[in-house]
Amino acid sequence: MIVAPWVWVSLALALLASAGFGAPPADMKLQAYLLWGTNDRNPPADRNYQPVNPDIRQKLKSLPLKWAHWYEVKRVDFQVAPGASREVTLSDKCQVKLRQLASAEVEVLLIGQGKEVMKRRQALPKGDLLVLGGNSPNATAWLVVLKRNE
Amino acid sequence: MDLAAQLKLQAWLDGELPEAEARAVADWVAREPEASALAEELRQTRRALAGFEADLRLPESREFFWSKIEREIARRAAPAPASAPRGAAILAGLRRFLIPATAAALLVLAGAVLIRPGGAPTRGGGAEVEMALADAGAFTYCDYSAGTTLVWFSYPADN
Numbered sequence: 001m002i003v004a005p006w007v008w009v010s011l012a013l014a015l016l017a018s019a020g021f022g023a024p025p026a027d028m029k030l031q032a033y034l035l036w037g038t039n040d041r042n043p044p045a046d047r048n049y050q051p052v053n054p055d056i057r058q059k060l061k062s063l064p065l066k067w068a069h070w071y072e073v074k075r076v077d078f079q080v081a082p083g084a085s086r087e088v089t090l091s092d093k094c095q096v097k098l099r100q101l102a103s104a105e106v107e108v109l110l111i112g113q114g115k116e117v118m119k120r121r122q123a124l125p126k127g128d129l130l131v132l133g134g135n136s137p138n139a140t141a142w143l144v145v146l147k148r149n150e
Numbered sequence: 151m152d153l154a155a156q157l158k159l160q161a162w163l164d165g166e167l168p169e170a171e172a173r174a175v176a177d178w179v180a181r182e183p184e185a186s187a188l189a190e191e192l193r194q195t196r197r198a199l200a201g202f203e204a205d206l207r208l209p210e211s212r213e214f215f216w217s218k219i220e221r222e223i224a225r226r227a228a229p230a231p232a233s234a235p236r237g238a239a240i241l242a243g244l245r246r247f248l249i250p251a252t253a254a255a256l257l258v259l260a261g262a263v264l265i266r267p268g269g270a271p272t273r274g275g276g277a278e279v280e281m282a283l284a285d286a287g288a289f290t291y292c293d294y295s296a297g298t299t300l301v302w303f304s305y306p307a308d309n
Contacts, residue, residue: 039168062296064217118288118301127297134303138169 025082028100028124029150034074034090037067037133037141049073056145059129067141080106087111096144108132108146124148151184159185163192210289211302217291 043049049071080086085099097109106124110117133143162175179185291300
């Protein structure tokens, strides 16, 4: 059977299209969480903390963290256009600034009390988490979790 | 006072107990002279040792250190991959199909990776877990299988 040349050309174009040739980069949709970790079974009575989402909790279990219970202090849904940046406030003293880079990476800037604490560039594929954290008083911990949804 | 109580008292002094337990131990130390005496002795011992400790620090926390060991044990304990099937004749028969199919798949894969603007997000090294010192006060832990990156700050948080 002889196949016409235009069929091969069409197949090649379809292959290029499926590989993403010419597809414009899209907005990233993300969630930022401020979490508080403890080994106490209950959160403080005077705070309205909610247990963290099961999918986040499952991912945190894979990390070498010694705290058993994680509570959500604040959650912010946001999106970032390619090349643009977006600052998210998680508490009075904690902000996160995220920029979508042209190379499919993100640049994350953690700001504590108005000062730059950390700046980091990395790939953040859909579903992946970037977790920033440290110790808090009374053997507890804080986490800032960035999750890319789209 | 039994050994468990002594260890709990030591953990309290080291600030390792959850808030509720720490309060209970503090009450206990305030009530019990024996516990109070032991607490004071441990404090003095710590003060005495502090001046003689060499200023050596591990570049990673206790949790990261033990996690590395745990993962290495799990990796070594994993069962070895099954041996090759005996049906080599069947495989040889399939080879005529597999070689061109593999070549075609490689071409498609190379096109998808090389032609896409910006390229696919890559994860370097090929290792499943990677750790690095981000700066003097933080280190990074990457679990590629879980799609999680942790940056842990060793200095206290102010938020």
